[in-house]
Amino acid sequence: MQLRVALRTGLKNLVEHHVPSADLAAELLLMYLLNRERAFLYTHPDLDLSDEEVHSYFQLIAERASGRPTQYITGHQEFWGLDFEVNPAVLIPRPETEHVVETVLELISEQRLARNGSYRIVDVGTGSGCIALALASELPQASLFATDISAAALEVAARNAARLGMDKRVEFIEGDLLAPVLNPEFLGRFDFVVSNPPYVARAELEYVQREVRDFEPRIAWGDLAQGEEIYGRLFPQALQVLKPGGHAVVEIGYNKKEAVLRLLNEGWTETQVRPDLAGIPRVVTARKNG
Numbered sequence: 001m002q003l004r005v006a007l008r009t010g011l012k013n014l015v016e017h018h019v020p021s022a023d024l025a026a027e028l029l030l031m032y033l034l035n036r037e038r039a040f041l042y043t044h045p046d047l048d049l050s051d052e053e054v055h056s057y058f059q060l061i062a063e064r065a066s067g068r069p070t071q072y073i074t075g076h077q078e079f080w081g082l083d084f085e086v087n088p089a090v091l092i093p094r095p096e097t098e099h100v101v102e103t104v105l106e107l108i109s110e111q112r113l114a115r116n117g118s119y120r121i122v123d124v125g126t127g128s129g130c131i132a133l134a135l136a137s138e139l140p141q142a143s144l145f146a147t148d149i150s151a152a153a154l155e156v157a158a159r160n161a162a163r164l165g166m167d168k169r170v171e172f173i174e175g176d177l178l179a180p181v182l183n184p185e186f187l188g189r190f191d192f193v194v195s196n197p198p199y200v201a202r203a204e205l206e207y208v209q210r211e212v213r214d215f216e217p218r219i220a221w222g223d224l225a226q227g228e229e230i231y232g233r234l235f236p237q238a239l240q241v242l243k244p245g246g247h248a249v250v251e252i253g254y255n256k257k258e259a260v261l262r263l264l265n266e267g268w269t270e271t272q273v274r275p276d277l278a279g280i281p282r283v284v285t286a287r288k289n290g
C-alpha cells in the first residue's frame, strides 16, 4: 500500500472514532512507525509500505481510535523544546504548563537577577519532570528538587533527567507535596516553589476527554471534591520552605482563579495572575513577605 493511501485510510478511521486532531495523530503514528520526520511523509507519498508496516500502522491507528493518547503510544512528548519520555504513570505535559516555566524566568528578569544565579527551586508533583527539567535547562546554576507522591512517576522523571543529561541537576524525592523538604536543612532556603498540582474536581473529571479520563493517571488529577484542596495545603508549606521574598508559581485550572487567590492571604504579597495564550487565567504567583 502506498504511504499516502495508508495515511488517508488511517485518518478516516480516526475521524470515524471522533479522535481529536485526527490528522496530526495519523501523521505522528506513521512518523513513529517509520522513524521519519513529517517532511518525509510529504516528499514520499508514493512510497510502497511493506505488508508488515501497513499492518503495524493500522494496529497503532486502532489503539489511538480506542482513545489511547498518541503520546502514550509513541512514548514521547515535547515540552519547552525538550523531548520527554511519557507513559501512563505520568501526565502528558501540556503546552499551557510552559507558562509556569516562562513565569519563573520572567520573575527572575523582572527582579533584574541573573539567569546564572544559584537559585534553589522545588517542583511539587513533578510527573514526567517537565517543569523541573525545563527550568534546569534555562538556569545553569540552579539546584532543582522535584517531589511526587507517585514512585512510578518519579522513575519516568529520573529517566528523563538522565536522557536529557541533567541527572546531576535535579534531585527527585518521593513524598506528599513539600514534606520531603520540610526539614531544618531546607526551611527558608528556596527561591521558588513551582507546581502544576492536581486541580480538577472529581465531578468535573466525568466531563473531560476520554483520553484524559480513561488513560491518564488518576493520581495526576487527584481525587478532589473541589479541585483547590492541594493549593490549600501547598501554600502554608511553601511559606515554610521559601526565603523571605521567594515566590510560589502555580498553574491553576480555568475556573480556579478566585478560589486560589482566596488561599493566598497572610504571609503573601504581590499576588499576580497570568493568562495563557487563550487568555485563560493560568498561572498564579505570590511573593513571600519579607
Ligand SMILES: C[S@@+](CC[C@H](N)C(=O)[O-])C[C@H]1O[C@@H](n2cnc3c(N)ncnc32)[C@H](O)[C@@H]1O
Residues within 6 Å of the ligand: 090, 091, 092, 093, 094, 097, 124, 125, 126, 127, 128, 129, 130, 131, 147, 148, 149, 150, 153, 175, 176, 177, 195, 196, 197, 198, 199, 219, 220, 221, 222
Ligand atoms: C497535574 S500532574 C502534573 C505533572 C507535571 N508537573 C506536569 O506539569 O506535567 C500532578 C502531579 O502531582 C502528583 N501528585 C498528586 N498528589 C500529590 C501529592 N499529594 N504530593 C506530591 N505529588 C502529588 C501526581 O502524581 C502528578 O504527577
